[in-house]
Amino acid sequence: MKARVLFWVQHLLGIGHLRRAVTIARTLAEAGHDTLLVSGGLPVPDLPIAPARFHQLPPVRAQDRLFKILCHPNGTIIDDAFRNRRRDELLALYRAHRPDLVLTEMFPFGRRQLRFELVSLVEAARADPRRPLVVSSVRDILVQSPKPERITEMLDTFERYFDFVMIHGDERLIPFGRTFPAAQRIADRIHYTGYVVDADLERPPTGDAGRDEVIVSAGGGAVGGPLLGAALDARPMTSLAGRRWRLLAGPNLPEGEFQALLQRAQSGGDEGIFLERARRDFTTLLSNCALSISQGGYNTVIETLCFADRAVIVPYAGGLETEQGLRADLLAESGVFEVVEETALDGAALAAAVERRLAGPSIRAAPRCDANGRPKTLALLERALAGREQAS
Numbered sequence: 518m519k520a521r522v523l524f525w526v527q528h529l530l531g532i533g534h535l536r537r538a539v540t541i542a543r544t545l546a547e548a549g550h551d552t553l554l555v556s557g558g559l560p561v562p563d564l565p566i567a568p569a570r571f572h573q574l575p576p577v578r579a580q581d582r583l584f585k586i587l588c589h590p591n592g593t594i595i596d597d598a599f600r601n602r603r604r605d606e607l608l609a610l611y612r613a614h615r616p617d618l619v620l621t622e623m624f625p626f627g628r629r630q631l632r633f634e635l636v637s638l639v640e641a642a643r644a645d646p647r648r649p650l651v652v653s654s655v656r657d658i659l660v661q662s663p664k665p666e667r668i669t670e671m672l673d674t675f676e677r678y679f680d681f682v683m684i685h686g687d688e689r690l691i692p693f694g695r696t697f698p699a700a701q702r703i704a705d706r707i708h709y710t711g712y713v714v715d716a717d718l719e720r721p722p723t724g725d726a727g728r729d730e731v732i733v734s735a736g737g738g739a740v741g742g743p744l745l746g747a748a749l750d751a752r753p754m755t756s757l758a759g760r761r762w763r764l765l766a767g768p769n770l771p772e773g774e775f776q777a778l779l780q781r782a783q784s785g786g787d788e789g790i791f792l793e794r795a796r797r798d799f800t801t802l803l804s805n806c807a808l809s810i811s812q813g814g815y816n817t818v819i820e821t822l823c824f825a826d827r828a829v830i831v832p833y834a835g836g837l838e839t840e841q842g843l844r845a846d847l848l849a850e851s852g853v854f855e856v857v858e859e860t861a862l863d864g865a866a867l868a869a870a871v872e873r874r875l876a877g878p879s880i881r882a883a884p885r886c887d888a889n890g891r892p893k894t895l896a897l898l899e900r901a902l903a904g905r906e907q908a909s
Contacts, residue, residue, distance in 0.1 A: 518617075518899070518902050518903055518906050519549045519550055519551070520550045520551070520616075520617035520618050520902050521550070521551045521552075521553075521614055521615060521616045521617050521618070522542075522545050522550050522551065522552040522553065522616055522617070522618045522619075522620065523553050523555065523610065523611060523614050523616040523618070523619050523620070524538060524541065524542050524545075524552065524553070524554045524555065524619075524620040524622070524654075525555045525557070525607070525619075525620065525621050525622060525624075525635070525638065526538035526554065526555070526556050526557070526558070526622040527556070527557040527558055527577075527622065527623075527628055527631055528556075528558035528559070529558065529577075529578055529579040529587075530578070530579055530737070530739050530740070531736050531737035531739060531740075531769070531814055532558075532561055532736075532737040532767075532768070532769065533656075533736065533737070533814045533815045533816045533817075534558075534622055534623065534656070535556060535558060535561060535564075536715060536816050537622075537654075537656065537685060537713050537815065537816065538554060538556075538622050538654070539554065539564055539565065539566055539569075539715075540713055540714070540715040540891060541620075541654065541713060541891070541894055542554040542566065542569040543565065543566060543567070543568070543569050544891045544892075544894065544895050545569065545895060545898070546567075546568040546569035546570075547568060548895055548899070550618075551570075551614075552569040552570065553569070553570045553571075553572060553610070553614050553616075554566060554569055554570070554571050554572070555572045555574060555607065555610060556571065556572070556573055556574065556576075557574040557575075557576060557577060557603070557631070558576055558577070558578065559576045559578050559590055559769075560573055560576060561768065562768070565715075572610060574603055574606060574607065575599065575602065575603050575606070576589075576590055577589065577595055577603075578590060580592070580594065585630070586630075587630050587631075600633045600634070601633075603633075603634055604633055604634040604637050607634050607637070607638055608637060608638065608641055611638060611641055611642070612641075615647070616642075616649050617647075617649050617650065617902060617905075618649055618650045618651075618652065618898060618901075618902060619638065619639070619642050619649050619650070619651045619652070620652050620653075620654050621635060621638070621639070621651075621652075621653055621654065622654050622655075623653070623654070623655055623656075624653060624674075625653065625670075625671045625674035625675050625678075625679070626653060626655050626659055626671050626675075626682070626697065627655075627659060627660065629667070629670075636674070639651055639674075639678035639679070640678070642678070643677075643678055650680050650898075650901055650902060650905055651678055651679050651680055652679065652680055652681055652682070652683060652898070652901070653675065653679055653681075653682040653683065654682075654683050654685065655682055655683065655684055655685065655693075656684075656685055656686065656815050656840075657684065657685065657686025657687070657690075657691045657693075657712070657815065657844065658686075658691060658695070658696050658815075658840045658843055658844050659696040659697050659840070660696075660839055660840050661696050661839050668697075668698065668699050671697075671699075672699055672702060672703070675703060675706075676703070679706075680706070680901065681706040681707070681708055681901070682703070682706060682707055682708070683708050683709075683710050683894060683897065683898075684707060684708065684709045684710065685710050685711070685712060685713045685815075685890050685894070686709060686710075686711070686712055687709065687711055687712060687886045687887040687888075688709045689886075689887070690847065690848065690886055691844065691847050691848075693707055693709075695843075695847070696839075696840075696843065708897055709887075710890045710893040710894045710897060711886075711887035711888055711889045711890040711893050712815075712819040712886060712887065712888040712890050713888075713890030713891055713894060714816065714819050714820055714823065714888050714890065714891075715816075722798070722800045722801035722803075722804045722805075722824065723801070724798065724801050724805075725805060726798050726801045726802055726805060727763065727801060727802030727803070727804075727805040727806045728805045728806075729760060729761075729805070729806070729807050730760055730761045730762065730763050730802070730805070730806050730807065731748075731752075731757050731760055731761070731762045731763070731806060731807060731808045731809075731810065731871075732763050732765065732802045732803065732806040732808070732809050732810070732811075733745060733748040733762060733763070733764045733765065733809075733810045733811070734765040734767070734795075734799070734809070734810070734811040734812070734817060735764075735765065735766055735767045735770065735811070735812060736767055736811070736812050736814045736816075736817055737767045737768065737769045737795075737814075738766050738767020738768060738769045738770030738794075738795070739767070739769040739770065740812075740833055741766060741767055741770055741812065742770060742771075742774045742778070743859070743862060744810070744811075744812060744831050744862065745764050745766060745770075745778050745792070746778065746781070747831075747862050747863055747864050747866075747867045748762065748764060748810055748867065749764075749778070749781055749782060749790070749864075750863065750864025750865075750867070750868075751864040751865070751867040751868040751871065752790070752868075754864060754865065754868035755868045755871045755872060756871075756872065756875065757807060757808060757871065757875075759789070760789065760807060761789050761790075761791065762789060762790050762791070763791045763793070763802065764778070764782070764790070764791065764792045764793070765793060765794070765795050765796060765799070765802075766778070766792060766793065766794055766795070767794065767795050768794055768795055770794075775792075775794075778792055779792050799820065800820055800823075800824050803820060803821060803824040803825045804824040804825070806825065806826070807826070807827070808826070808827050808828065808829070808871060808874065808875065809821050809825045809827070809828040809829070810828070810829045810831070810867070810871070811828065811829075811830060811831070812830070812831055812832060812833050812841060813830045813831070813832030813833065813841035813842065813844055813845040814833070814841060815844070818830065818844060818845070818848065819886070819888055821880070822848070822853075822880060822883075822886050822888070823885075823886075823888050825880055826879050826880060826881060827874050827875060827877070827879060827880060828853075828854055828855070828874065828880060829854070829855045829856075829857060829867070829870045829871055829874050830845045830848075830849070830854050830855070830856050830857070831856075831857045831858075831859055831862055831867070832844070832845040832856065832858075832859060833859060834858070834859045834860065842858070842859075851883050851884075852877065852878060852883075853877075853878060853879075853880045853882075853883045854874075854880075855870045855871075855873050855874040855877070856870075857870045
């Protein structure tokens with residue numbers, strides 16, 4: 518069955534959620550499904566979305582690291598009139614596309630601030646005489662809510678509107694119940710796909726880019742400035758001071774911070790430091806580098822597990838964020854990562870972590886995680902669609 522798919526995604530700070538959604542949407546489209554990815558976050562240039570189609574809703578972002586207040590790109594807080602316009606635009610897309618499958622990124626296990634449009638979307642799907650499948654697409658780890666009533670709200674919404682939830686992770690490493698305490702109640706509707714990465718794991722990266730370098734990556738970059746600055750301080754204190762250190766700032770690092778870091782990097786006339794924005798050959802850099810230093814986002818950590826030799830992780834922990842720290846801690850238990858807590862981050866702490874990791878085992882000696890999320894996600898959704906067609 519060739520289906521029509523509507524996939525809603527919202528990134529508020531980093532771009533990891535959008536990257537994963539783009540990968541899934543493109544995989545569905547390449548299999549012949551008419552896939553429309555609808556994004557509500559800030560525009561990101563040059564998304565590799567084709568042959569899927571893309572629609573940009575009026576964008577919103579988080580006002581700060583607490584993620585509680587949504588605002589326009591210029592920082593103005595959104596109002597009810599804006600919420601209503603965005604909701605109506607999303608519902609118009611639903612009616613025009615007439616999807617057989619509706620995917621929501623994180624909701625109802627996250628994105629509570631977007632309930633104003635998402636509840637309307639899943640209600641429209643439920644009331645549709647054609648009744649599309651409604652599926653939640655969730656990363657391996659949730660931001661844990663301290664309020665029991667939030668858990669109840671998530672469960673009630675899921676059980677009322679959703680057919681099942683896809684966990685884009687490896688149950689052997691991080692079971693969903695680790696960050697969603699009520700997982701057992703919906704256990705029969707939880708499906709693990711493996712990690713979704715935008716790389717072909719059967720065909721390792723080729724080329725010499727990054728050979729013997731230290732790669733320092735800040736993900737989307739919005740909160741990556743302290744890590745990049747600490748790396749500049751750490752370099753002369755490590756045994757890798759003579760290697761080239763390539764700092765990847767990410768597209769969302771404010772230009773003022775980027776220029777300040779660039780001035781620091783160039784001030785000593787040291788040609789062994791490169792600072793640039795994110796690169797599309799990141800997995801090639803990882804596979805060739807002597808050491809990776811990065812934040813602990815979903816995409817970066819899994820690509821590091823798959824391709825790097827040695828790595829230091831500095832998980833972001835601002836505001837109410839718990840996801841990166843928990844992922845890093847759980848994966849560090851295998852002994853293949855060195856973790857530096859963001860609250861303890863400075864040049865000396867990072868340099869010490871680098872030396873410990875160089876003395877430790879290679880990531881490549883550890884059991885391989887399940888990172889076949891692209892084909893497994895496609896197969897799971899196609900089976901569900903075929904089952905729905907046979908039952909109708």
